[in-house]
Amino acid sequence: xxxSPAPHSSGAIRLIVLDVDGTLTDGVIHYDSxxxxxxxxxxxxxxxxxxxxxxxxxxxxxxxxxxPVVERRMAELGVGDIIQASGDKAAALRELAARQGVSLRExxxxxxxxxxxxxxxxxxxxxxxxxxxEIVRAQADYVTPRPGxxxxxxxxxxxxxxxxxxxxxxxxxxLARSVAPDVPRQ
Numbered sequence: 001x002x003x004s005p006a007p008h009s010s011g012a013i014r015l016i017v018l019d020v021d022g023t024l025t026d027g028v029i030h031y032d033s034x035x036x037x038x039x040x041x042x043x044x045x046x047x048x049x050x051x052x053x054x055x056x057x058x059x060x061x062x063x064x065x066x067x068p069v070v071e072r073r074m075a076e077l078g079v080g081d082i083i084q085a086s087g088d089k090a091a092a093l094r095e096l097a098a099r100q101g102v103s104l105r106e107x108x109x110x111x112x113x114x115x116x117x118x119x120x121x122x123x124x125x126x127x128x129x130x131x132x133x134e135i136v137r138a139q140a141d142y143v144t145p146r147p148g149x150x151x152x153x154x155x156x157x158x159x160x161x162x163x164x165x166x167x168x169x170x171x172x173x174x175l176a177r178s179v180a181p182d183v184p185r186q
Contacts, residue, residue, distance in 0.1 A: 026149030
């Protein structure tokens with residue numbers, strides 16, 4: 001499926017909430033012989049998160065599972081607002097928006113599977129990664145060209161920034177910050 005246009009005015013988005021498994025990752029979970037969990041995150045998605053944060057967009061993570069790997073990766077990217085093991089993603093999205101002081105209309109939610117549909121019901125902008133379940137893609141305002149864990153989150157962030165007329169600003173802000181020490185890069 002090709003990228004579809006988003007009817008929502010992305011210029012009003014102030015909070016981007018990201019699902020983890022299948023969205024920020026490729027959906028594959030590995031366990032090593034010691035039982036430690038491993039996930040694959042794409043650096044392109046991480047750079048997009050840092051770019052969005054560089055222009056003041058807030059980023060939060062909402063997952064149906066709990067994983068210390070998620071906390072570690074988000075700490076590397078400077079993202080501290082994380083809800084894990086959520087059984088009610090609509091309620092969790094409302095909580096994240098309230099914590100960030102934004103209306104639901106000002107939130108974008110990026111997901112991939114049916115457990116993300118309740119969050120779609122309340123988010124202002126609904127984004128599905130390219131390999132999302134068909135029902136999720138059908139309900140999305142925008143479908144990314146790339147799959148989850150392979151640049152789909154970056155595509156979503158770039159789309160939001162472009163529609164807000166802030167993409168070039170985000171690139172410049174990232175480049176200005178990336179020369180400073182201790183600044184998350186990707």
